[in-house]
Amino acid sequence: MSTEPTRAGSNVSLRERAYRIRRNALLMGEVQGQGYIAQALGISDVLAVSYFHALRYKPEDPEWEGRDRFCLSIGHYAIALYAALIEAGILPEDELTSYGGDDSRLPMSGMAAYTPGMEITGGSLGHGLGIAVGMALGLKRKKSDSFVYNLFSDGELDEGSTWEAAMSAGSHKLDNLIGIVDVNGMQADGASRGVLDFEPLAPKFEAFNWFVIRVDGNDIDAVRTAFDAARHHTGSQPRIVICDTRMGKGVPFLEARERNHFLRVEPDEWRQALAILDEGRGR
Amino acid sequence: MRRSKYEKPAPRTGGGLKTSAMIASLAGPDQRTRAAPFGHALVELAKSRPDLVGLSADLAKYTDLHIFAQAHPDRFYQMGMAEQLLMSAAAGLAREGFTPIATTYAVFAARRAYDFICLAIAEENLNVKIACALPGLTTGYGPSHQATEDVAIFRGMPNMTIIDPCDAHEIEQVVPAMVAYRGPVYLRLLRGNVPLVLDEYGYTFEWGKAKTIRDGRDVLVIASGLMTMRALEVAQALADDRIDVAVLHVPTIKPLDEATILAEARKGGRLVVVAENHTVIGGLGEAVAGVLMRAGVMPDRGFRQVGLPDEFLDAGALPTLHDRYGISTEAMARSIREWL
Numbered sequence: 063m064s065t066e067p068t069r070a071g072s073n074v075s076l077r078e079r080a081y082r083i084r085r086n087a088l089l090m091g092e093v094q095g096q097g098y099i100a101q102a103l104g105i106s107d108v109l110a111v112s113y114f115h116a117l118r119y120k121p122e123d124p125e126w127e128g129r130d131r132f133c134l135s136i137g138h139y140a141i142a143l144y145a146a147l148i149e150a151g152i153l154p155e156d157e158l159t160s161y162g163g164d165d166s167r168l169p170m171s172g173m174a175a176y177t178p179g180m181e182i183t184g185g186s187l188g189h190g191l192g193i194a195v196g197m198a199l200g201l202k203r204k205k206s207d208s209f210v211y212n213l214f215s216d217g218e219l220d221e222g223s224t225w226e227a228a229m230s231a232g233s234h235k236l237d238n239l240i241g242i243v244d245v246n247g248m249q250a251d252g253a254s255r256g257v258l259d260f261e262p263l264a265p266k267f268e269a270f271n272w273f274v275i276r277v278d279g280n281d282i283d284a285v286r287t288a289f290d291a292a293r294h295h296t297g298s299q300p301r302i303v304i305c306d307t308r309m310g311k312g313v314p315f316l317e318a319r320e321r322n323h324f325l326r327v328e329p330d331e332w333r334q335a336l337a338i339l340d341e342g343r344g345r
Numbered sequence: 346m347r348r349s350k351y352e353k354p355a356p357r358t359g360g361g362l363k364t365s366a367m368i369a370s371l372a373g374p375d376q377r378t379r380a381a382p383f384g385h386a387l388v389e390l391a392k393s394r395p396d397l398v399g400l401s402a403d404l405a406k407y408t409d410l411h412i413f414a415q416a417h418p419d420r421f422y423q424m425g426m427a428e429q430l431l432m433s434a435a436a437g438l439a440r441e442g443f444t445p446i447a448t449t450y451a452v453f454a455a456r457r458a459y460d461f462i463c464l465a466i467a468e469e470n471l472n473v474k475i476a477c478a479l480p481g482l483t484t485g486y487g488p489s490h491q492a493t494e495d496v497a498i499f500r501g502m503p504n505m506t507i508i509d510p511c512d513a514h515e516i517e518q519v520v521p522a523m524v525a526y527r528g529p530v531y532l533r534l535l536r537g538n539v540p541l542v543l544d545e546y547g548y549t550f551e552w553g554k555a556k557t558i559r560d561g562r563d564v565l566v567i568a569s570g571l572m573t574m575r576a577l578e579v580a581q582a583l584a585d586d587r588i589d590v591a592v593l594h595v596p597t598i599k600p601l602d603e604a605t606i607l608a609e610a611r612k613g614g615r616l617v618v619v620a621e622n623h624t625v626i627g628g629l630g631e632a633v634a635g636v637l638m639r640a641g642v643m644p645d646r647g648f649r650q651v652g653l654p655d656e657f658l659d660a661g662a663l664p665t666l667h668d669r670y671g672i673s674t675e676a677m678a679r680s681i682r683e684w685l
Binding site for chain 1 (some may be wrong): 433461469
């Protein structure tokens with residue numbers, strides 16, 4: 063299933079897209095030597111489905127009015143989104159090595175003013191869903207059929223503002239809003255459920271009048287099916303795809319690291335990680 | 346210093362003023378007023394600005410936005426008692442090309458929603474107008490509702506314009522001006538039956554401009570918001586003592602009209618007093634002091650501030666509190682006489 067070509071005129075599979083996104087992220091991570099690489103590897107399958115199956119956009123015109131909006135609430139996941147935007151042709155590949163450098167268009171924490179394709183400034187966690195609510199209201203005013211996607215993290219479930227936005231989206235029946243939660247189980251201070259237990263999560267969003275789907279976020283076929291269901295659901299309610307992902311996915315020695323919110327990776331390990339990724343390509 | 350809650354107050358004789366009686370209006374009993382000038386100005390403007398939308402966090406009725414909501418129900422968004430969402434959603438609507446007017450109380454915008462205004466709106470220079478009732482000391486409910494430090498908070502935020510209008514006449518002119526301006530604005534809103542003062546002085550509001558409302562040889566009062574009204578009353582009161590008071594009204598607190606302030610402050614022979622409905626920390630007073638000091642200007646008869654003390658203020662009736670904290674007409678006149 064996941065070998066099915068996506069985006070018109072492309073014969074590249076979603077699995078191959080996810081591989082390339084991971085590869086771009088590792089190359090960016092290597093520039094800094096440390097960072098949010100485990101999150102990037104974990105969310106790459108979701109980004110592959112987003113940018114090469116679900117989203118409507120024009121790479122040459124990132125502000126095209128008819129695009130679907132993709133908001134990155136989790137600013138530190140910028141490394142992952144840049145990797146996807148490069149693969150999508152929205153950002154040039156040769157800027158990859160500027161990641162996190164002075165005067166770069168690719169700062170460590172994603173900001174709308176810096177980067178083509180970056181819809182909002184994330185990073186102060188808990189902002190994205192509320193902004194997405196406003197964008198969804200605005201698109202409805204314009205009678206647009208575009209969707210607003212907001213990617214946020216399980217850590218952002220700690221923020222009260224996330225729940226203000228969740229209640230509002232249900233109340234305003236925002237059927238053009240699709241939330242994506244990355245449940246990777248890890249926050250700055252440790253395991254997410256140890257920081258603040260947000261489970262059971264699906265019933266919470268259901269109680270807020272959302273259409274909820276929960277999937278293995280590293281199963282590309284399942285993610286694609288979930289995104290289709292979210293878009294084609296006929297209920298007048300916001301939709302959420304809860305994606306359980308594995309930090310470091312695709313590079314087993316990084317998957318095995320504990321306390322992997324901000325990973326330090328030794329210089330030779332980056333090459334090892336790329337080699338392991340290459341080995342797994344096409345499998 | 347607040348009295349101990351275990352100390353029983355002396356019984357009151359003769360009724361006294363009540364907190365609830367002062368909710369509706371700042372106006373004195375015989376003062377001319379206009380009802381809900383903000384709401385009516387928005388309704389008028391909305392006719393020619395289809396991009397205008399209103400949002401409130403369960404305070405439309407108490408920010409005069411309900412007038413707009415009634416006239417244009419399809420352009421009003423009730424965001425619930427959720428100020429973080431109010432500001433984020435306003436940012437989202439601005440991103441989609443609309444001009445959102447977000448209303449709540451000044452305390453909730455300045456304190457609770459600060460991060461959301463800062464990053465979701467100001468950092469992107471988004472076109473959101475934040476109009477907040479109960480700025481400074483305009484309610485007797487105590488610190489939960491008294492935004493005594495709102496100007497200090499927003500002055501520190503890059504890109505934010507701060508407007509502190511004096512009366513209904515000015516609010517009616519500020520509304521179209523702030524919508525014509527592209528960028529985030531914080532408006533210190535006077536609501537309900539708002540005093541009408543500046544029309545008698547032939548005043549017109551100009552974006553970013555301080556204006557001399559009346560001239561005087563002995564004292565220059567630099568004021569914003571309702572304190573300009575008080576300063577004009579003080580000027581009349583002190584005229585009986587042959588003290589000649591000039592009043593410079595500064596409705597745009599940020600960016601500050603430094604050139605006009607300096608030109609006025611440089612005129613010799615005067616005491617300069619900055620009067621503000623705000624704590625003396627970080628508001629118009631310290632902003633003016635900074636301007637004068639950087640330019641090496643020291644007024645001949647000194648520099649003073651009329652403003653709220655660095656305290657959590659009492660609950661009570663507004664006239665009592667304005668007198669207690671030195672921003673009533675009588676208290677301000679007293680202070681100036683002492684300083685001269």
